[in-house]
């Protein structure tokens with residue numbers, strides 16, 4: 001049968017054979033964030049378009065070319081979120097969280113949407129793990145943020161990456177930098193792409209992340225912001241570096257990292273893959289955005305955060321064959337023959353599940369041979385075969401599918417006895433892991 005349609009270009013499915021890997025990365029992300037005091041926030045998948053125009057910036061590639069924007073039936077312009085920061089900031093502001101004790105720390109796992117040209121590691125729907133810390137002006141917060149990423153990568157065994165660190169100054173010192181950029185690009189304005197010619201007038205910094213080869217080549221030789229910092233921004237950057245040195249987080253200062261979103265001020269950083277076949281893939285990035293809350297109508301609340309691409313992290317882990325937890329297997333399969341055995345199988349499975357173990361029984365009326373084959377395919381840990389004889393004798397043989405070992409369990413208190421077996425095994429495994 002022909003499919004009526006395939007998945008939309010730039011989107012992908014996560015199948016049951018791999019969803020446990022996603023769950024593991026997401027759960028570990030939120031737990032690591034929580035160990036730093038970040039608690040999960042969930043915001044809507046779409047927001048008023050204006051939110052992204054004001055925060056991400058209307059001269060960025062994201063806003064100009066990549067947003068999924070549409071009018072709803074009420075005629076309002078709404079946009080599927082292209083990133084997580086704007087929604088988190090809007091939500092914290094709207095619900096008065098920024099009027100409470102600061103810093104206010106939030107984390108999230110979200111789907112994001114950008115109409116980009118799909119290629120390896122670049123999708124139109126992708127997932128981000130992000131954190132945002134509102135109300136922390138000092139450099140210690142910047143260093144702690146980078147440490148959180150390092151801690152998370154260590155936790156999931158993600159290796160072979162490096163951290164690129166830079167500062168892009170504050171709105172005051174950036175004026176001198178923008179003047180220098182304008183002068184530089186103005187000399188070559190005619191060869192810039194049409195979008196960048198417009199950016200030259202409105203925000204020349206955005207020319208630095210243009211994907212056109214010609215613009216990128218010209219941008220590669222442009223002045224760097226680090227040469228135009230005011231004393232306060234330079235001191236802040238020194239503080240960040242000192243603090244990272246003190247906690248032994250290695251980084252490379254790359255004055256060309258400016259990030260592609262408008263809200264950043266001072267510290268910016270990116271996590272870059274060193275895996276040769278991934279060719280410098282950016283696994284994540286973030287930085288400080290001291291002016292964003294004011295831009296959205298709030299008070300001055302210096303803030304910062306990062307976003308990591310979960311799809312890209314998984315690509316890196318798979319490229320390096322990093323061991324990830326396996327899908328949990330069914331703990332008990334109750335093969336059954338005959339109507340009475342089917343009813344008893346359903347009861348046993350329900351009792352075992354109520355104790356917190358996973359259990360299945362044959363629900364499609366297969367032959368015993370086919371049931372055994374199916375259980376084998378599932379990789380179940382234990383198997384019992386229930387027929388008239390077992391029901392009459394009130395006993396069933398529990399087979400350990402890994403060792404082949406068997407033991408007889410009474411049917412009338414099967415769940416209790418099964419639990420005893422499982423706990424005994426867990427104890428033995430624990431002792432073995434400690435070499436006892």
Ligand code: HAM
Pocket residue numbers: 082083084085114116121122123124125126127128130131132260261282283284285286287304305306307308309310311312
């Ligand atoms: P971003 O650099 O635009 O920053 O995105 C963060 C990460 O999301 C990227 O480094 C990449 O791993 C992943 N990503 C971005 N676009 C795609 C795509 N099309 N396909 C797959 N993965 C992608 C932000 O979004 C900021 N909100 C980060 C932040 C939070 N800064 C402060 N707080």
